[in-house]
Amino acid sequence: MTAQDFESINSGQALPSLTKHITVEQIRQYAEASGDRNPIHLDETFARSAGLPGVIAHGMLTMAFANQMLTDWLGDRSRLKRLQGRFAGMVLPGDDVTCSGSVASKDEQTRRVVINLVVTNQRGEKVLNKGVAEAEFSIQRSDNHAT
Amino acid sequence: MTDARWVGRSYETEPFVVTEQSIRDYMAAVGDVADAGELVAPPTYAMVYGFDAYWQLWTDQEVALDVAHLVHGEQRFNFQRPVRAGDRLRTTGRLTAINTRGDMELVTFELSARDEKDRPVSDATALFIIRKA
Numbered sequence: 001m002t003a004q005d006f007e008s009i010n011s012g013q014a015l016p017s018l019t020k021h022i023t024v025e026q027i028r029q030y031a032e033a034s035g036d037r038n039p040i041h042l043d044e045t046f047a048r049s050a051g052l053p054g055v056i057a058h059g060m061l062t063m064a065f066a067n068q069m070l071t072d073w074l075g076d077r078s079r080l081k082r083l084q085g086r087f088a089g090m091v092l093p094g095d096d097v098t099c100s101g102s103v104a105s106k107d108e109q110t111r112r113v114v115i116n117l118v119v120t121n122q123r124g125e126k127v128l129n130k131g132v133a134e135a136e137f138s139i140q141r142s143d144n145h146a147t
Numbered sequence: 148m149t150d151a152r153w154v155g156r157s158y159e160t161e162p163f164v165v166t167e168q169s170i171r172d173y174m175a176a177v178g179d180v181a182d183a184g185e186l187v188a189p190p191t192y193a194m195v196y197g198f199d200a201y202w203q204l205w206t207d208q209e210v211a212l213d214v215a216h217l218v219h220g221e222q223r224f225n226f227q228r229p230v231r232a233g234d235r236l237r238t239t240g241r242l243t244a245i246n247t248r249g250d251m252e253l254v255t256f257e258l259s260a261r262d263e264k265d266r267p268v269s270d271a272t273a274l275f276i277i278r279k280a
Contacts, residue, residue, distance in 0.1 A: 003183075020178060033169075033176035035198040038205075038214065050215045051278065059219035060194050064177035067191040071179070077187040077229060084223035130221075 003075035006111055006137035015101040015115065018069040022057050024093045030061045057091040062119055062128050069099040070115065070133050079138075081112070085131035089121065096122040101133070111137045149245050149252060149277070153210045157241040158203035162263070163196040167232040188230040193269045196230070197258055200240030201273070204256055210242070212254065213277050220253065221274040227267040235263040252277040 031037045036058055039046040047055045063085060071077045091097055101117035117131035170188045174180050179189050194201075205214050230236070237260065244255035254275040260268045 026176070026178070029176040033172045034194050035202065036194075038217075040215070040218075046215075056218075060191065060222065061177060063222055064179065064189065064191045067189055068177065068179040068181075071189065072181060076183060077189055080190045080226055082223075082225050083190060084221070086221045087219050 004073055004137075006113075009103055009106055009113055011103050011106050013103050015069060015073045015103075015117075017098055017100040018065060018072065019096055019098045020065050022061075022091055022093055022095045022097065024055065027055060027057050027061065027093065030058055030064075034058065034060065036060070052090070054092060057093075057095075059087040059091075059128075062087065062091055062097060065097060066099045066101075066117055066119055066128060066131060066133075069101060069117070070135070073101075074135050079135045080133065081136050082132070082134035084133075085117070085119075085128045087127070088129040089125050089127040091121065091127050095127075097127055099128075101131070104132075111139065113137075148247075149210060149212055149254065151245050153207075154242055154245055156207070156210065157239060158200045158207075159240075160197065160199040160203075160238045162235040162237050163199070165196060165230055165232050165234040165236065169195065170230075170232060186232060190224065190226045190229075190269070192230060193224055193226075193260065193271060196234075196236045197238035197240070197260055197269075197271070200238045200258055201256070204240060204242060212275075213252075216278045217254075218276050218278065219273065220276040221272075223272045224269060225271075226269045228262075230268060234268070236260050236268055250279040 099119045101115045104114045104116045106113045115133045119128035240258040243257045246253040256273045258271040
């Protein structure tokens, strides 16, 4: 991770996008790591009986990808202060989801930036929309600070 | 339809002791393995240390949410400080609203996580959608 420099950020600039390929194995791994073993994520027969097309990925796995796009760009996980989004569509094994975002605003006084983000699948359908994140860049200690 | 009288019910997790292994398992599961030296949990790791609060809601036999038809609709987080191995975090979740939209039921769950010194670590709002059976 290379730390993003606050001064070089411009309102409107796009963040590097992040694409992930979804597999049954990753959904299982996420279920284990998170504790969320709801059978709609793990059991094909159960998922179909619940009216779904098959097992679906956890919404929070999709949000974790958005989180990664943000923190890869920020270069420091501790800078992320807010993250929200709406799960607009189902993510199924075999899907490729792409997270993208852009800087909506930058506040020089608070050293905060607001980022709008969206996650789409391989058909361009939004699977996470109304995504908003906020990051804070703490003031670096001045190099020429008198001691 | 979930009975609206359960609005206000709250759940608390036991202290969750964050370990390096737990953070690394989560990072591996989501494929976010970047390491900047000091190990800081991805912010969405809040779902791991707070998970038992969600679980208590989903499995509360009195509230009896129709979890087979429950999907995650929205999620919001605020992060007050980063999480590292060694943290002992306790999460409180509160069922704050039950609404209907068409033939769907919308359940709002608000969570707050605090550390061993009772300082805020993160808060969250989850919206669950229960589709008609």
